[in-house]
Amino acid sequence: MDFRLSEEHEMIRKMVRDFAEKEVAPSAAERDEEERFDRGIFEQMAELGLTGIPWPEEYGGIGSDFLAYVIAVEELSRVCASTGVTLSAHLSLASWPIYKFGTEEQKQKYLKPLAQGKKIGAYCLTESGSGSDAGAMKTTAKKEGDHYVLNGSKIFITNGGVAEIYIVFALTDPERKHKGVSAFIVEKDFPGFKVGKKESKLGIRSSPTTEIIFEDCIVPAENLLGEEGQGFKIAMMTLDGGRNGIAAQAVGIAQGALDAAVAYAKERHQFGKPIIANQGISFKLADMATAVEAARLLTYQAAWLESNGLPYGKASAMAKLFAGDTAMKVTTEAVQIFGGYGYTKEYPVERFMRDAKITQIYEGTQEIQRLVISRML
């Protein structure tokens, strides 16, 4: 086992880190305070090729792999978790299913602009009555000649409102329950598509999260993704990869918090010495650093498996579970290490702590990850 990253991967890390520090970090606190999404940042990511990292050039990507993508999400999240999830939802959740299940036409029509970052993607699965129990969804899609008519609503949609392309899961055959779910590629300006309420959140506040409402929404039949009844399987397989993205986001958040805490602990003096000279602080930092390292390795392993066409369901669930818990612990301790200052908005660690929490919840709660893992044992 060679644990070293290739030169290509190191280059991507450096490129994204420089971009993140120069173009994303300076506005992160303000965008969080204002709950403001900045499309300009997304467009800059597109220029760097980040919006289509793993896709072949024929589909507008740069022909790299999932490990490179995960590194990019990690580096972005290190300064701004909102930017990390904007990319992750766009790529893992919206682009991947088209790459995997789309027809050649659908790939040219939709994957390409997503890969090039000309359009933003989103993924609509969750409803008010179906979160963890995704199969209990109620949104319907009735076939009528050359199109489907969608009715229902989805909640907690990342990139909601700013995305142009939405992967939507709806029941084409309600009698068959989750076996009757189909996947659709829906464009924002299809008739009957409405962006509903925007959530005001604890964290990742510059990533817009909205309700999406379908009122007799007309979707052309050729926008069916995969086959009728295949939707649930597509949704679940998509989440397997999405988990890697969130694990990477969590690793990034944790690393950002760790870096800040170490720097502060070395320069803050009390009782005549830097606070890191106290075992109470240095041991904490040691534990934090160890956990972040372990989380990163789990995440890279899952990405490597995916890149190499090997099964990665258990690995990605483990990565997401461990990285999410690590992010929560590390950021909470980082605020502690900063003392009173850590509790103010003048320092970034309270934002990191607020951002970390969501990584334990979305794209499959920690409880769901445990179910997934235990079923594979």
Added chain:
Amino acid sequence: MNFTEEQRMLQRMVREFAEKEIAPFVPEMEKGAFPREVLRKMGSLGLMGIPIPEKYGGAGMDFISYILAIHEISKVSAALGVILSVHTSVGTYPILAFGTEEQRQKYVPKLARGEYLAAFCLTEADAGSDAKAIRTRAVRDGDHYVINGGKIFITNGGEADLYILFAKTDPGLGKDGITAFIVEKGAPGFIVGKDEKKMGLNGSRTVSLIFENMKVPAANRLGGEGEGFRIAMANLNAGRIGIAAQALGIAEAAFEKAAAYAKTRHQFGRPIAAQQGIAFKLADMETKIEAARLLVYRAANLYAEGLPCVKEASMAKLFASQTAVETATEAVQIFGGYGYTKDYPAERYFRDAKVTEIYEGTSEIQRNVIAKWLMKGK
């Protein structure tokens, strides 16, 4: 825990008050509004001077009743809990315990009735955990002191009428060179600096203070020169138990809301509380809260009886604050995606809980205190 009938009556009264008068104002507080009107109502009900003797205008109740009040108020608003705790534990008590009769008569009744709000000014930019490293300087000049320097993270700062201030009268003497003062708002040279924007405890105002040749009458010195550090430390017990009660209130509120949600939210055909993953979480949360409650009231009881309680107060603060953070974090988890939105209360408990591990002595300082007693063989 055996509370007296009188204590239970106060607890009930405060709980009702909190639900009727405080809860509706919480959304405003979340937007940054200071609860002036609520504090006025609390004053008229005697809640701003619960443990203060009647002869000084207080309700003359015991320390446990006061802690019960902070606990109940904090379940509804942690911000209001700390406003009260700082006002009484470290704002009023020092004057009661160390003031001259004249100072007591002049200030305590107004504080006890809530006509005056108090604040406690110790922390500086370079003196947090290392409190004795403060640099604010007080120089005697005839019948007053001239004070220069600044303080940060002052709860109730800017709103308070009275500030218990700690400054160095003799920089050469370390902690024995610190003196306490009672500073009234409006003292010449007293400047309210910036308001901190915080993660939580919205509605509780936290400011910097700047003293530019501030003149304070010598009659407002609290205790003798050089006694300041002792005065600051003496009031820490009451302060720590107060914060422990605040943390307990946050933890209980988070737990109760999460448990109620878990029973009504259905997924996979049954309430999520029926899943062991969630049920076990709730069991652990409730157990820790019970342990925290016992630690808090044991410390409060010792304090009420005038018995030593430094270690017990530290343990209560350490454990209750940790419990608040853990419980609030799990509460958001149990609420799932909804818990992450501002439509549900869990995220507020999450943001409020964290500070209880930091102020009035970080958890690391509490561990130091407890360990010191361990070393003494006690």
